[in-house]
Amino acid sequence: MSSAAPGAVVNRAAGDGTLRREPQAPGRRASRPAAGWLGVVPLLGFAAVMLGLPVAAMAAGAFTASDDAGTTSVTAANFAATLDGPYLESLLGSVRLSALTAAVATVLSLPLAHAVVTSRIRGLREAVLSASGVIANLGGVPLAFAFVATLGNAGVLTGAFGLGEKGWSLYSFWGLSIVYLYFLVPLMVLTLTPALDGLRPQWREAALNNGATGLQYWRHVALPILWPTLLSGFVLLFGTAFSAYATAAAMVGSSIPLVTVKIASALTGDVLVGQAGIALALGMDMIIVAALVMGVQLLLQRRTSAWLS
């Protein structure tokens, strides 16, 4: 049966009891893949308009320079500028802040989400998940103001605990990290909860039955199974932190070098006019960094999670 020639369906029973091959209707087989692709066309179209066009426009602008006479030319100077001085510093600052907060949020979220999933307190799960949904999307100026009011120089907690005398400053890298964790941890809790729900109790019991301790179960069973979700979640958090702007802008302005703040400054001409090309080049840099992180994630996932394929 497996020796069927292309373009033929096989083994239709003939009247004499033998099996015969029958020719396939012309074009039928060829139309199947086409029909499959048709279903994806709306998605591809949407992605092309909403993602492809902006990226293309950004790339075009990033490689364009205008002189005082209004003449435009193709140039790599904008990219070169982003890889030097304060622009490079802001890019690295954003990568550093995003990687750190994403990693810490991933680590903190796992026990939190596990507590939510395994808790026997009625209503806790719904309450935590609802609150996480709200907090994960709470950002910008309101969040910045909330932290300024509680942990800023004249904040309620800063004053109550004398944090200022102990060297605390909200308007620092670590202060900003805490603010980012405020919305990244709930986001990761939301991401991890379904994955933790998917851990079957029998796996734990089977591990214990095979002589594993609770820690060994987590090390050899639970974490490897959760690993793809943890990796994907980390990338999601990294992207969220990397692209965050309003909170940082409202809280620390340009005192902490961040690429999104630098882009805004370049576009609005806060420091120098005519920096739009550099802003677009920084945007392209961000896309490249995000693509690199996703590439590493896919590579790691492929190497460590062959059982999924």
Next chain:
Amino acid sequence: MTASTLAPRPVSAGTAGATLEFRGLRRSFGATTALDGLDLSLEPGELLALLGPSGCGKTTALRMVAGFETPDAGHVLLDGADVTATPAHRRDVGMVFQSYSLFPHLSAADNVAFGMRMRGVPAARRRDRAQELLELVGLPTHGGRYPRQLSGGQQQRVALARALALEPRVLLLDEPLSALDAKVRQSLREEIRRLQLELGITTLFVTHDQEEALSMADRVAVMRDGRLEQCATPEELYNSPATPFVAGFVGTMNRLPGTLGADGARVEVLGTGRPVHGSLPGGRRTGAVDVLIRPEALSVGADPNGTALLVASSFLGATTRLTIRLDGGRTVLADVPSAGASTLPLGARVRLGLPERPVLIDQARNEETSA
């Protein structure tokens, strides 16, 4: 168990089974009593099936042996040692779960070797042992496959190999065949029994499938509402059920209307007297009762003056199952040799005969279909 005891050796050599004992096990979940003073013991190398309806406590009992449940009272003894408080990972029992519980991120061979890995057995030795066990369960070439690449039956074979890998003193089977289709279930049932006999491992097998229990077990323990109703060999359980519940739960049972004599020792049924086996639940001494008779214990003969009517007939091969309605309206089943059944036309008046032995009785029920 130490790593040194896990050296590859011919698995057919067999292991010395341990004794397993339940002493007065009690366990409640809120207002629900799962186990109500269970006493039971397994001999070394014995396969005992815990049989009963859902919620009767059989799985709770098995999980107490594994260490996944703690009794409110009572003890679990393994080879005479009290293991009630021993953590699950130190129990030295192997378990096959109802649902496929293989670790999805590990290959079949790695699943089998998991326990050995936890105990620090060198990689080469556990690889050899895993291969040996996979061969034992008939999957010598499937070691590299992940669980999702295996069928349900293959997954349960791997789970069985994993449960045997640490040479446990007791093997626990928690309805391991219930998720499989009938054909696979039949073959795996025979395979589990073959392996159990070959290895001589004491095995506790939980099932709600009476056919499974009767065909595999050395003894069957029937449970109801957290209590043990009867523990006996399959033959004894079928032929001499200790209680009406066991009689009704194991096999098919007719309920014929009868009258208990004044002494409570004899019952009048189908116009003849029979000695009573056991006593009537509830303690009532006389009056209307149900007499419990297996379909194959009834004899059927054509009789124009008979007190029953043949209403249906199903050919089952060597035997034919006759559906007979008594004049009182109650319906009973009778399994008779097919050769004799062919002489009985549908609608014929028939006479029923009883075996010459004591019969089991139960409280009378008002029902038309008794089987």
